[in-house]
Structures are given as C-alpha cells and as structure tokens.
Amino acid sequence: MDRFESMRAFVNVVDHKGFAAAARKVGLSRSAVNKAVINLENELGTQLLVRSTRKVTPTETGLAFYDRCVQILGDLDEAITSVRELQDRPAGNLRMNAPMSFGTQHLAPVVAEFMGRHRDLHVELVLNDRFIDPIEEGFDITLRIGEPEYPTSLIEKQIVPAKRVLCASPAYLEQQGEPDSPAALKQHRCLQYGYSGSLHQWRLTGPDGERAWPIACVMWSNNGETLKTAATLGQGIALLPTFIAGEALQSGALRTVLADYPPAALVLSALYPRHRHLSAKVRLFVELLEDRFGGRPYWDLVA
Numbered sequence: 001m002d003r004f005e006s007m008r009a010f011v012n013v014v015d016h017k018g019f020a021a022a023a024r025k026v027g028l029s030r031s032a033v034n035k036a037v038i039n040l041e042n043e044l045g046t047q048l049l050v051r052s053t054r055k056v057t058p059t060e061t062g063l064a065f066y067d068r069c070v071q072i073l074g075d076l077d078e079a080i081t082s083v084r085e086l087q088d089r090p091a092g093n094l095r096m097n098a099p100m101s102f103g104t105q106h107l108a109p110v111v112a113e114f115m116g117r118h119r120d121l122h123v124e125l126v127l128n129d130r131f132i133d134p135i136e137e138g139f140d141i142t143l144r145i146g147e148p149e150y151p152t153s154l155i156e157k158q159i160v161p162a163k164r165v166l167c168a169s170p171a172y173l174e175q176q177g178e179p180d181s182p183a184a185l186k187q188h189r190c191l192q193y194g195y196s197g198s199l200h201q202w203r204l205t206g207p208d209g210e211r212a213w214p215i216a217c218v219m220w221s222n223n224g225e226t227l228k229t230a231a232t233l234g235q236g237i238a239l240l241p242t243f244i245a246g247e248a249l250q251s252g253a254l255r256t257v258l259a260d261y262p263p264a265a266l267v268l269s270a271l272y273p274r275h276r277h278l279s280a281k282v283r284l285f286v287e288l289l290e291d292r293f294g295g296r297p298y299w300d301l302v303a
Helices: 004-018 021-024 030-044 060-084 100-117 169-175 181-185 226-234 242-251 280-293
Strands: 050-051 056-057 092-098 121-127 141-146 156-163 164-168 190-193 200-207 211-214 217-221 235-241 255-257 266-273
Touching: 004 030, 004 050, 004 056, 004 060, 021 030, 056 060, 060 181, 060 226, 092 242, 092 280, 100 121, 100 141, 100 169, 100 242, 100 280, 141 156, 141 280, 169 255, 190 226, 217 226, 217 235, 226 235, 226 242, 235 242, 242 255, 266 280
Parallel strands: 092 121, 092 141, 190 217, 190 235
Antiparallel strands: 050 056, 141 266, 156 266, 164 235, 164 255, 200 211
C-alpha cells in the first residue's frame, strides 16, 4: 500500500471511528487498514490513534495529521477529477439529502431540471428533517437549513438566508386580536416547531436586541407544513420559514404578526465532505441552486 492509500485508510478510520467500518468503506481487510496506520505511525515516529475495545480516537498529533491528510487527499482527488472532466460529462450517481418540506416544495423541480440537463446522471434524493452525517451515510451533498455551524469535516457553501416570520390567519387575528408586543404571546395560541429549541419560548429581535419571549404553546410538530396548515385554519400563531409560509402570505391566507420583532434568519447551505473532491456533478448542482435560490428567493416576494 502506497503512502496516499495509507493516508486515505487513516482518514477513514478517523471519520468512521473504527477500523472495521473504515475497512468496509475502502474495500480492504481490517488487518490491512490497521497495518497501513501502523506503518504511518512508524514512519512518523508518533502515535496517531488511541485504540480501545469500544472506539478509536485520534491523538492531538493524529488530529493535526488528519487535517493535513484531508487537505492533501482532497487536492489530489480534485486534480485527478479535473483532468478526467476535461473529457467527461457529469455521470454516475449523485446521492443527496435535504429537509422534507424544502425538498417537496422547492428542491424537487430543481433536481428534475438538473437531471434533464445531464441525462447520464442517476439521482438518489433522500428527504428527512434530522441532521445526518454525510460521511457516515455516503451522501455526495446535503442541504440543511439552520445556523451555519457544522462539523469541520464538512465544507459549507451558503446558498441563501432562510427568513422566518410569525404569522396567523386573518380569521384568527379577527377573533383573538393581534398581539401588540412579544409579551402578549403568552395570551395567544402558539404553534411551535418541535426541533427548534424550547417549546415555551421564541427568540425575537427588537429595538433592544434579541431576547427570548415566553409563549403559550398549544401544538408542536417536527414538520413545518403541518404547522402552516394549522395556522391557515385559524388555530394560532406560528413561527415559520418563508419558504413554507411564503405562498400563504402572498395569497393572504396568512398575515405577518409582530413584523417589528422578527425571528433570526437561518441559512440554506450545501454541505459536502471535506476530503471528497468537488466533482463536476456536485459543483454544477450547487451552481444551479445558487442560480435558482440566490439573491432574494421567489418565496420572499411579499413576505
């Protein structure tokens, strides 16, 4: 096994937290991967990994070496890919992961357009709202909507801010009245996204900066479309991203509440493993995302 293959084996051991999983990933035996790491340690004259019966973790030196290996292998893969792509078109499989609501409402047409442009490409699109590990689960690209703080093993390409608003139906506001301050939310029926933190407060930004305001939560869900439906049917005030609520806001089915106290915007980001080369299929898809969603996205035209 040459030095680059040994480095790749070592990186996979760190990524997958063990020799067995790394061996499956690189298609070698567990003993071959272990031998490759031992050879690196002997060559460097230092211990790279702390081995136990339950897990394998990098030493401080091993972590620093891992970062350099990731960079070197990424550069090598990119150089090889760049040469190949001088003659090749995007082809093969593109595995993507994205949030459920954004995927069904906005991403699906973009994926179809991308497939129409690149007929030799096969796409696997998995939609869910949990944060997956792209390295562990083998995704080429992952779209996430949240605060831009992701593991250093991932490269993050920010596509567009994801604005959020408080909103309710005209019928609800006519019946219950419109809150005149965030403090009034305690007297209103609030519909809360279950994975966005505490179920009993919303963080809003006003003249005095950002602070948490207590709310009276009557419904929570891990799906924003469910909350939008409940809000449009007059069941309360919801805190929703505009990519979910935008159409209802534009049609008048929902109205913005407490516009002077907006929730902090999140960010739509494309993530991909740092040690994987930026292949043509990933690069071109990210460029299409920026073209379709960058700037002021269409769902924010009125919101």
